[in-house]
Amino acid sequence: MTSLLQKIYTEENNIKNIVNCLILTDEYTKSTTIFGNIISSQLYKDFFLKGDLSVNKSDYFLSNCLENIYKDNAFRDGLLNYRLPIEFANANISYYFSESDFTIPQSFHSNVNIAPYPLEWAFSSQWTDYSLPLIKRNKHISILLSHSNPSDIDNVRYDCQKIISKKESLLKEDVIVSLKKQLDIIINSETWDPEDQEPSIFSFSKLVSFYEHYNDLRPASITITNDGNFAATWFMTRKQLVRLDFNPNSWVSWLIFTEHHEATKQPIKEIGFNKSTDIKKILESFKVWSWMSK
């Protein structure tokens, strides 16, 4: 993610519109990411000293050290979990978070005007009356992100590969190799239809986490859904399968399709939608988990 911020930093001439700071915590991994600290002093004055933000600004802005920002401010008021995407934008670019598992310290929300957005706003990339004071001025933060530009599809693959690399020590070798090879095929600017929904790196992250937690799983076939989610399919035979569609919010759409199940002697055609932590138990009840882990 840091590299994506750097990407904005280097590619956009108006980087002055990027403001510090934002702390995001992934509930699942408990990892924390800090963005920001790029604001210029002029913008600080424009936005905050002359602005209508009635907050104790010095607590939050113009720190020269992200670690200090984190140390001083993070979690002071506890975490407020928004199950909504977050968007920051400036006049020319619009990136969004569609991750629902991130949390924002409440203090940052209330004082710094970081706000959760309903999903439809995030995707419309339009300025709205509901926007924050900064957005109303068409000068606002740009922070991360799914790639909103279809031409960046190769960057999506790169981000997915980075997710694999981070978890490499926790994943089986055959899973790593298979994921990387399949990413090259299914997410490739030479073959990608720009009208298709861009793959969600957050969905991919959930897929990798699933592999991490269930290390006995064998490699699955990976495809992209119409919603941009990653779906993993474990085939028993060509016509018998288990399919898991990883939503970015840690829920999984599952599908079991068998013609003649070896254990039950009956066909199984079932679908459901459950939290990823419940999936193994559900699939075991249908006696199909063993397919996936052989």
Next chain:
Amino acid sequence: MNGDTIFPPNSIARYCPPSKVEHDPITLEPLAVSLENFKPKISEIGTNKGISVNWLEKHAKPKIKDTINSIRERMESYPYNIKKNGAFAIATVKYIIEAGLRNKSKLSVVENHHKLIDGSVDDSHALIIGIKVDDELLQQEIALNVDIYSI
């Protein structure tokens, strides 16, 4: 004629992009196509237009490979491009109708002539009508029982 129903024993071909082809996770050979290829996309106004396919017999050649190539050449004049590594899913109209009935859906295939970039009309373009967006079991059943020809 545009809008007419295509009946058995005709067949249809559905283009499946690489991101919706199930590859063997080890050998990377195409194994199947994903159910997404038979999941209708809903337009902004909420319309389910159906699944875009090509009427195979309109391109009939002695060899199936040549038939697929004929469809592929025609599709190259569509507003979008066929991508390398994709695949064509082939099914009979009879199978489509019967799969629908098994899943309590009335499916049909109708001609839907497609205007090409050069102004000519593709009279092989058709739509599978009647698949519901949320009927993933039907979509999966169709996806698992088509024949696959990788490009």
